[in-house]
Amino acid sequence: MIDFSSFSLADVLPFIAIGFAAQIVDGALGMAFGLISSTLLISIGVPPAIASARVHVAECFTTAASGISHILHRNVDWKLLARIAIPGVIGGVLGAYVLTNVPAETARPFVLAYLALVAVYLLWRSLRHVHVERAPKIVEPLGLAGGFLDAAGGGGWGPIVTSNLLVQGAHPRKVVGTVNTAEFFLTLSISLSFLFNLGIGSLGAPTIGLLAGGLLAAPLGARVVRHVPARGLLVMVGIVLIATSLYGIYRAIA
Template sequence: MLDGIDLTALLPFIAVGFAAQIIDGALGMAFGVLSNLLLLGLGVPPAAASAGVHTVETFTTAVSGISHALHRNVNWRMFLRLMIPGVIGGVLGAYVLSNIHADTAKPFILAYLIAIGLYLLWRGWAHPPIVRKPKVVEPLGLVGGFLDAAGGGGWGPVVTSNLLVQGSDPRTTIGTVNTAEFFLAATISVTFITQLGWKAFTLATVGLLIGGVVAAPLGAYLAKRVPAKTLMLLVGTLLTLTSLYNLYITLR
């Protein structure tokens, strides 16, 4: 598949996949947002960037999930409570995307995520995280899966941030959400892969895949080692900045 490809041309895309997956694996969100942003900056057409990212996520989430499981970052009971409704929401979201446009709700969702990000920053600075058992899990999985399919992203930002607001342990929350995302990504991507086949694997896609798979174990390791307060602050910062950027792009 790499025959005839200049490996030096592949390196920028490997770097993009590596950087995006390190952040996603450690903080439970933003692989899609960061990959798309960096690929567009490298001159990749928007459609090709989106297609490549969605294809690659199936593979990176698999490696990331295994890595989180090996580091004992996964709450398996919560995993089942998230994964099953998440897949259902993903199927519903794909159906909605095929029949109606969901863009009208996007600015309101992003404004909500900005508010959640700021709240997590305030919580992280003012009140050290106190672990509590989250009460709202299945609806988050359903909504997160729906938004991820219908709006092109949202699983990590919606699910991770809201579980943290409820007091869920940052380390196991990030690991569990990342692991459940594999099944969601596979469900959403299967149609795309069957339609395009190996044509989906462009130069950008191959580079993202290599960088993302290499970085996935490192992200899981960081999630285990970084203190809970620091994780919450980092998640709040990342969620706020990426949501602000997406809101700007949506409204301009």
């Protein structure tokens, strides 16, 4: 069980700040909460499996709120949701199992390298992509890969699945709404897998902080997107993630 009496405000505040900043970006772009939170947690020494577990438990609540909002605004393509959510859940459970069975010190540099590559991809996409609308053809394998890498890497579902569906030409509003709604089922399955393997005691103050920060920032994402161009924000996210990932890799191998 989690001993809430052992938490102090000083323990929780840094993670509230991380959750708040990550959710502001996620609310504006429809992605990157997991990437930002996981990269920062792993960079300060949290084992990758525990970092991913904490982030995904917090995301259960933030993705539920986001999914309900998208459903109410009719931004969800239910057929596409089934095509990505089912393989995504399968991939997520497999990724959680793999990560919990790999020693933390072995996994950390590889996970950070993966996060850095996703950040580079985000940066490239923000600078080069021009959208041309057409029906996406590759969906189920994308969901499977996105779910696996999201669990094993602590984040990446949005950047991998959303970006690739947009590259294939899917409607942007439907893509963001559908992928965000599907993410609730993904984060729930990944969280249950981690809790089964690691126990609820692995959550602690960081999870409470990430959750509180994310929920506080959730209403502000829509305002941010009005004032900051999506491309500019995506460039900034890519640069921050690359810098933090490289720093974490340096600490892991130094």
